[in-house]
Amino acid sequence: MTAAVAVPPFLYGTAWKEDRTEALVRLALEAGFRGIDTANQRRHYFEAAVGAALAAWIDEGKARREDLFLQTKFTSLGGQDHRLPYDAHADAATQVRQSFASSLEHLRTTYVDSYVLHGPSARRGLPDEDWEVWRAMEALHATGQARRLGVSNVSLEQLTALHQGAAATPAFVQNRCFAVNGWDHGVRAFCGQHGIVYQGFSLLTANTHVLATPVVVGAARRTGRTPAQVVFRFALQVGMLPLTGTSSSTHMKEDLACLGFELEAEEVRGIETCGLGAGR
Numbered sequence: 001m002t003a004a005v006a007v008p009p010f011l012y013g014t015a016w017k018e019d020r021t022e023a024l025v026r027l028a029l030e031a032g033f034r035g036i037d038t039a040n041q042r043r044h045y046f047e048a049a050v051g052a053a054l055a056a057w058i059d060e061g062k063a064r065r066e067d068l069f070l071q072t073k074f075t076s077l078g079g080q081d082h083r084l085p086y087d088a089h090a091d092a093a094t095q096v097r098q099s100f101a102s103s104l105e106h107l108r109t110t111y112v113d114s115y116v117l118h119g120p121s122a123r124r125g126l127p128d129e130d131w132e133v134w135r136a137m138e139a140l141h142a143t144g145q146a147r148r149l150g151v152s153n154v155s156l157e158q159l160t161a162l163h164q165g166a167a168a169t170p171a172f173v174q175n176r177c178f179a180v181n182g183w184d185h186g187v188r189a190f191c192g193q194h195g196i197v198y199q200g201f202s203l204l205t206a207n208t209h210v211l212a213t214p215v216v217v218g219a220a221r222r223t224g225r226t227p228a229q230v231v232f233r234f235a236l237q238v239g240m241l242p243l244t245g246t247s248s249s250t251h252m253k254e255d256l257a258c259l260g261f262e263l264e265a266e267e268v269r270g271i272e273t274c275g276l277g278a279g280r
Contacts, residue, residue, distance in 0.1 A: 005113055005147075008035035008069050009236065009259055012252075013201060013245040014050050015039070021046040024247055025053035029062070031252035037174075037199075037243055039073035039118055040103045042083035047072060051107035071114035071172075072103045073152065074133060076121050092129050096136035100146070114172055115146035119153030126161050138168045150174060150199075156186040163194060174199035174243075179207040179275025183238070192239060200235055201243040204228055207275060215270035223261050232258040234271045 012028040014021055014037060025036060036054065039045045054070070057063055074096050077088060086098035104110065115137055120130050140146040150172030151162060163169050173191055177184050177200035184200070191198040210216055211227040219230045232255055235242040244255045263271075 005066055005069050007197060007241065008033070009241065010232075010256060011035040011037045011069075011071070011199065011241060011243045013037045013243040014046070015044045015245060017049075017245075017247070018046060019049075020247065021049035022053045025050050026057065027247075027249050028252055029053070029057050031249060032256050033252065034063070034067060035069035035071070037071045038107075039075055039116075040085045040099050040106065041073065041075035041079055041118065042085075043075075043079070043081040047103060048106040051109070055108045065109060069113045070107060070109065071116060071150070072107065072112055073116040073118040074099050074137065075118040076129070076133065078121060079118055092132040093136040096133055096140070100140055104145070111145045111147060114148045114150050115140060116150035116152050116172065116174060119151075120158050124155070124157065126158055126165075131165070134162065134166060138166070141168045148172065154187070156190060159187060159190055163190075163196075169194070170196055172197050172199055172241075174201060176200075176202045176206055177235075177240070179210045179271075182276060183235075183240075183272065185272075188239070198240050199243060200240040201245075203231055203235055203240075203242055203244075207231070210271070210275055213271075213274045215267060215274050219263055219267045219271070222267075223263070225258075225261060226254060229254055229258050229261075230263065230267075231271070233261060233263055234268055237263055237268050238272065 012033040017024050038047050038050045040047050058065055085102040086095040117133060121127055137149050141149050148171035149168055151170050152174040154173060173187060173196055175184050175187060188198045216227045216230050220227045232242050246252055
């Protein structure tokens with residue numbers, strides 16, 4: 001087994017791309033992204049098209065598989081449509097194994113760098129079904145086929161329970177990140193305390209009002225960057241691994257350029273609190 005690839009500082013997210021998925025993944029790779037996020041959930045993702053783009057990129061000699069960070073997800077019945085990657089009547093552990101085998105086929109790989117539970121099956125707590133899913137994911141992790149495990153769309157209560165009860169604790173948490181709750185401050189703080197990488201998505205679309213706040217506009221003016229770049233740079237400086245799903249090659253390059261400048265500490269503090277008390 002090859003060593004686990006380093007986690008890149010930015011991920012390209014492939015949700016809601018449909019027939020544009022393959023072309024957009026190639027565009028992201030050309031822009032410089034080396035981390036790709038997808039899911040075996042045809043309702044919102046086209047995993048096989050991600051695999052086609054990656055395979056072509058590798059076949060053309062532009063990268064090796066081990067140079068790329070590939071993350072996909074197991075999605076339970078409640079998050080799927082009729083295009084299921086597993087037997088709807090099978091037990092949860094079997095569904096995980098079937099979904100994972102399907103993901104490897106779609107992605108044309110023998111392993112994934114991160115395998116994520118797309119979300120608990122209940123709003124509160126972790127039902128027995130979720131524990132069965134996680135144990136099956138742990139078994140895949142033990143084989144080396146799922147190099148790291150993660151969980152998405154999770155509350156602090158659920159994350160705490162999972163961390164306490166898991167044999168293989170999550171390496172990643174991926175949540176939609178709202179400025180109005182301190183950019184998911186409670187979950188991020190837990191992640192920081194326990195060495196978990198926090199992946200933030202919808203950083204722009206969930207927080208459009210933040211782009212026009214004085215602190216963001218001021219930081220953009222000072223640095224000569226766009227408000228969107230300021231928000232992504234803020235995310236990086238507070239320890240997030242941001243996702244972007246842009247379909248614009250210009251924006252892809254601008255997003256990656258966030259690695260090339262710094263916000264002042266006062267600007268970071270201002271952005272951290274600028275959404276508190278605001279409406280969604």
